[in-house]
Amino acid sequence: xxxxxxxxxxxxxxxxxxxxxxxxxxxxxxxxxxxxxxxxxxxxxxxxxxxxxxxxxxxxxxxxxxxxxxxxxxxxxxxxxxxxxxxxxxxxxxxxxxxxxxxxxxxxxxxxxxxxxxxxxxxxxxxxxxxxxxxxxxxxxxxxxxxxxxxxxxxxxxxxxxxxxxxxxxxxxxxxxxxxxxxxxxxxxxxxxxxxxxxxxxxxxxxxxxxxxxxxxxxxxxxxxxxxxxxxxxxxxxxxxxxxxxxxxxxxxxxxxxxxxxxxxxxxxxxxxxxxxxxxxxxxxxxxxxxxxxxxxxxxxxxxxxxxxxxxxxxxxxxxxxxxxxxxxxxxxxxxxxxxxxxxxxxxxxxxx
Numbered sequence: 070x071x072x073x074x075x076x077x078x079x080x081x082x083x084x085x086x087x088x089x090x091x092x093x094x095x096x097x098x099x100x101x102x103x104x105x106x107x108x109x110x111x112x113x114x115x116x117x118x119x120x121x122x123x124x125x126x127x128x129x130x131x132x133x134x135x136x137x138x139x140x141x142x143x144x145x146x147x148x149x150x151x152x153x154x155x156x157x158x159x160x161x162x163x164x165x166x167x168x169x170x171x172x173x174x175x176x177x178x179x180x181x182x183x184x185x186x187x188x189x190x191x192x193x194x195x196x197x198x199x200x201x202x203x204x205x206x207x208x209x210x211x212x213x214x215x216x217x218x219x220x221x222x223x224x225x226x227x228x229x230x231x232x233x234x235x236x237x238x239x240x241x242x243x244x245x246x247x248x249x250x251x252x253x254x255x256x257x258x259x260x261x262x263x264x265x266x267x268x269x270x271x272x273x274x275x276x277x278x279x280x281x282x283x284x285x286x287x288x289x290x291x292x293x294x295x296x297x298x299x300x301x302x303x304x305x306x307x308x309x310x311x312x313x314x315x316x317x318x319x320x321x322x323x324x325x326x327x328x329x330x331x332x333x334x335x336x337x338x339x340x341x342x343x344x345x346x347x348x349x350x351x352x353x354x355x356x357x358x359x360x361x362x363x364x365x366x367x368x369x370x371x372x373x374x375x376x377x378x379x380x381x382x383x384x385x386x387x388x389x390x391x392x393x394x395x396x397x398x399x400x401x402x403x404x405x406x407x408x409x410x411x412x413x414x415x416x417x418x419x420x421x422x
Contacts, residue, residue, distance in 0.1 A: 070233060073155040073184070073241040077102055079147055079171055081112025084188060085160035087216035090116045093140040094217070095245050100151060102144040109143040116141065119217065147174040154179055156241060158210060160188040163313075168192070169200040176202040184234050186210045190261055191317045194254040198227035205231045208238050211258055213392045214306070221392035222247040223258045248391045252380040256321035259380050260388040261314060263370040263399065265327070269315040270366045270418075271299035272330035279358050283349035292360040294396035299363075300343040303333075312337045326421075364402065365418030368411045371399035 077100040078089040089101040089112070103109045120134045129137070144150060150157060157179060159171050168187055175185055184206045187197050194209035201207045209225035216222075222242050226235045235251070242249045252259050271285050280288070286298025303311045312329045319327035336343065351359070371385050380388075386398020403411035 070236060070240075071155075072244075073237055074098060075151065075153060075155045076100070076241075077144070077150050077154045077157045078160055079103070079150070079157060079175070080160035080162075080188075081108050081115075081143075082160070083115065084212065084214065084216060085158075086112035086115045087119075087214070088158055088160060088188065088212055089141055090119060090137070091217040091245055093137045096140065097241075097244075099141045100144045100154065101141055102147055102150055104146060106143075106145050109145055113138075113141070113143060147171055148178050150175060150178045152178065152180045152183075154183050156184045156186060156238065158186045158188055160212075163189060163191060165192055165196070165200075168197060172197070172201040182206075184208070184237060186238060188212055190258075191256065191314065191321075193256075194225045195227045195229070198229050204229035206234050208234060209254065209258075210238070210242075211261075213260070219392065220246065220248050221260070221388060222249055223260070223388070224249055224251045225254050225258055226251065227254065248387060250380055250384045250388055252384070253378060255377060255379050257314075257318050259374060259385060260392045262318070262374055262379070263367050263385075263389075264393060265311070265314045265318055266366050266370055267363060268299045268303060268311050269327060269330055269333065270362055272333045274359055274362060275300075276330050276332045280351060280355045281347045282343050283345045283347045284351040284355060285359055286345055287349040288351055288356050288359040289363055291356075292364060293402075295394065298345075300345050304342045304345065308333060308342065309337050361414050362418060362421075364406070364411070365414035365416075367399050368403055369415035369418050371403075372415065 076092045076097045078085045079102045081101050081103040089099045093099045101109060101112050123129045124131055124134055157175055159168055161167055161171055172185060185201050186208050188210050190211050198204040198207040204227060207227055208230050211223035213219040213221045224239055239249055250259055274285055275282055282300040286300050289298040312333050315327050315329045319325060374385055375382050382400045386400050389395040389398040
């Protein structure tokens with residue numbers, strides 16, 4: 070099997086430039102492609118700033134940075150992607166029609182052996198594969214932000230993906246130093262399937278007046294042994310992303326409980342962030358209510374993931390620990406709490422859904 074060496078990334082935004090940067094760091098030849106020169110230059114600027122910081126922190130030397138940037142070629146226009154590219158990763162806006170248009174152009178520009186991949190956190194990989202014109206040479210990828218730092222990647226084969234395609238892409242991801250989870254094409258894949266409802270459940274707890282946002286974050290940090298609670302995380306990544314993701318899961322999984330909470334929708338509409346400045350001191354009763362609801366949703370959804378053969382228990386735990394930086398994965402937490410107690414929490418959550 071000839072390994073991947075020449076990579077193109079379509080979309081020079083924060084995610085696309087990060088994938089391009091990480092690929093160049095690991096000595097792949099990279100094209101960073103966008104529709105206009107200004108967007109290509111913006112991507113190059115994002116990379117330059119990131120690498121400048123890395124030099125200041127003594128992660129890279131100036132010579133290493135020069136070599137990394139030298140492996141990245143800016144390309145204007147998807148149609149100008151090199152014909153001999155081994156792998157093209159599309160990293161544009163999360164819209165099926167936009168992605169399909171990109172793949173149509175790539176199918177014309179690239180050689181027969183080129184593998185196409187979509188960096189997506191939600192769209193159907195099987196549907197995208199059919200839209201590419203080369204369904205056997207297509208996979209879904211879900212890089213986690215920031216792709217140059219976060220070590221997790223979900224590889225989602227389409228039903229039509231050839232084994233050689235899967236093997237080559239997994240090998241490429243491992244050569245990036247990634248921890249790879251190969252999973253089935255289901256809404257939310259692995260990590261977002263339990264993480265996004267966890268965020269929305271925190272919003273519902275706030276909406277119900279159980280505790281304020283600072284208290285809920287403090288409880289979550291203790292219960293999950295994490296550094297940043299759900300509201301702090303949403304402020305960091307952007308509440309609109311949380312709303313889009315949870316509405317998508319609600320629609321695709323026919324689960325009304327996942328529909329974005331009214332307070333989250335109002336916050337996004339007002340273009341605001343969560344107020345996490347209030348007193349974070351909570352009562353024992355608040356701790357019990359908040360922790361059991363947040364643990365219950367994670368336990369219940371994690372069990373569904375395994376039951377649906379999306380991936381193994383080990384991969385669910387791996388996804389939580391590597392992708393989200395949780396101290397323990399859902400199944401490890403279940404074992405620690407006790408399976409019967411975890412089942413009680415999951416059932417209690419299910420009855421509220």
